[in-house]
Amino acid sequence: MRMLVTGGAGFIGSAFVRSLLSGTGAGTGDTRITVLDKLTYAGVPENLAEVAGHPRYSFVHGDIRDAGLVREIMPGHDAVVHFAAETHVDRSIDGAAPFVSTNVLGTQVLLDAAREQGLGRFLHVSTDEVYGSIPAGSWTETSPLAPNSPYAASKAGSDLLALSYHRTHGLDVVVTRCSNNYGPHQFPEKVVPLFITRLLEGVKVPLYGDGRHVRDWLHVSDHCRGLELVLRHGRAGEVYHIGGGTELTNEQLTGLLLAATGTGWDRVEHVPDRKGHDLRYSLDCGKAATELGYAPRVGFERGLADTVDWYREHRAWWEPLRRRAAERATASAAGGATAPAAAPAAEGATGPAAKPAT
Known part of the structure; x- marks a missing residue:
């Protein structure tokens, strides 16, 4: 199989690429x-x-919005695995345009090029956040x-756009929605690496509101599996949930990270809650389990310990x-712009400028 992976230098995308090319993935010996x-x-790039x-690997530096480039590189590929996205909630609250x-x-742009080239499969990687918040129970793929x-x-x-290309044009589209990922190589604006790196540096960590969210x-290796x-066995036009099976409040997660780094609650500072902060996410992964045999393998205790060690x-x-x-935030502040909410504005920042993403 010849595969085009968008956003392959990011956290999850790079883990997926490394898995396929290292031979740890199933049936990947001939994957290019x-x-x-x-x-x-x-x-x-270090990822x-x-x-x-x-x-069996090549890299193209470019933007998925560049229709000419996408049409140039799409031919010869059998599948697209689409990770590329702006993903940070706090940044989207500060400015939505790059996200849209x-x-x-x-x-x-990718869907149009895939349709024109008669692509075999388009795997669109998404998130449980599209459902909003659920007080009890779990979402199914039809929620x-x-x-x-x-x-x-x-x-x-x-x-919805990706699924419409299946229904309207017959493009072989599958969509996945995952829960919160963690593991090595995650950019340190997300809550797990943000807290780990700040605690290792002796800096306080910010906890939103009452910490009850x-x-x-989901360990990134389970997500990749x-x-x-x-990709290989899902039914065209379907949505599949991929979850980890470990639900924790942010307060509970913080406690585990404090214990793993040998630090105490004096290193935690409560900060004002985020706008529109969803209280709870929960995915029913029964469809992927029944149809595809999916089940997470990495227990959270071991996965978190390995992540802290990494x-x-x-x-x-x-x-x-x-x-x-920190340099970007300083430059933004000097120019009169608001610094990105999730970027630590300074290594010693403990307030909203260092807000976690959950």
Whole structure:
């Protein structure tokens, strides 16, 4: 199979590429991969360093909104696995335009090129956030979409657009919606790596509101296995949930991260809650389990411990990213603009400028 992977230098995309090319994925021995990535702040070339010289790997630096480039590189591929997206909720609250442009219009460019080329399969990777918030029970794939943040709305729009190309044009589209991912190589603006890196540096961490917001946690390697199953065996036009099966409040997660880093609650600062903050996400993954045999394999306790160890041992990976984030925030403030909400405005920041993403 010849595969075009968009956003392949990001956290989940790079894990997927490394899995396929390392041979740890199922039936991947003949897979050839082209990564298309714009290398924005969260697209880190070092994430793909271990496969950079692989004979079945190639990289294209570019934007999914560039229709000419997409049409140029699409021929010869059998499938698209579409990760590329603006994903950070706080950034979308500060400014929605990049989210709509990349997540909706960029997806449309890819879908048009795939339809024109007669592509075999288009796997669109999405999120549980498109459903909004659920007080009890779990969403199924037929639950109505009710996104509450600009980010989630842009992803819901791209989901519907992708499915419409199946229904209208017969394009072989499958959509996945996952719960909160964690693991190595995650950009340190998301809550798990943000808290780990700040605690390792001796800096306080910010906890939204009362900390009662609930998320389901999915190790990135389990997500990648689920994606492979959907890519190879999912039914065209269908949506599949990929979850981790570990629901925690943000307060509980914070406690586990404090314990894993040998720190105490004096390192936690409560900050005002985020606008439109969804209280709880929960996915019913029975469809993927029944049809595809999906089940998470990485227990949360082991996965979290391994993740903390990875960040402890790879300071050379994340320290430059945090420095660049601080420099961007400083430059934005100097120019009179509001710094991105999730980027640590300074290494010692403890208030809303260092807000987590959950």
